[in-house]
Amino acid sequence: MPVLTPASPSARGPAPTLIKRTQATQLLERLRNDIVAGHMPPGERLIISALAESVGAGQTPIREALMRLVSEGLVTLEDQRGFSVAxxxxxxxVDLTDTRAEIEALAMRSSIENGDDVWEGNLLGAYHRLSKAHKRAEDGHSINPDWEERHNHFHAMLVGACTNGVLLQLRAQLYDRADRYRKLSTRYLKAPRDDLGEHEALMNAALARDCAKAEELLKAHIRLTAQIILAEGTVQAP
Known part of the structure; x- marks a missing residue:
């Protein structure tokens, strides 16, 4: 039976303070985080009554949250079977990586073209925080949650000055779907890679307002992650 983990900070950043979050929104974030983190494995059935009991919520907000996740591609809904983790x-x-690389690059281009000195400071600060964290957790087998939060924040700051709301929405959904593959992979953490160097080069190109270079680096960064996961062989065809 799926059980929701305690709520954790969203990788998408803080919710607007002027908007009162509904119970469905809070449940949506918890479900999304659990699926992306791999706590609910691919194919697991999501029984509304069981989820409602585990968090002490009504079935209506659970159903609303699951329907949102269907639209985001993290949950499926089938006749006779109900909801399942996608x-x-x-x-x-492969398709997700190609699409995400293009969408993320477009959002970053808008951010570079519209970013001011506040955006530059935010990006510098995000990189500085990332550089101070260790990627590997103390157990040696998992990703350090603190590094994870700082990594997500850095990528959010890259597109932080993007003025296209539709692009940002698509970017967030694709980021979560790709992030799930990364967290399901055991090879991602072990593969030799200059993570900090890649992020520093990205930051420098963005701050230099070199859109072409920044896009080239970002797409290579995204595709290298996918190549590492695919080489592991745990993600099966089709």
């Missing part, structure tokens, strides 16, 4: 596949990861 499956993973090599084909989806």
């Amino acid at each position: 499956p993973v596949s090599r084909r989806e990861l």
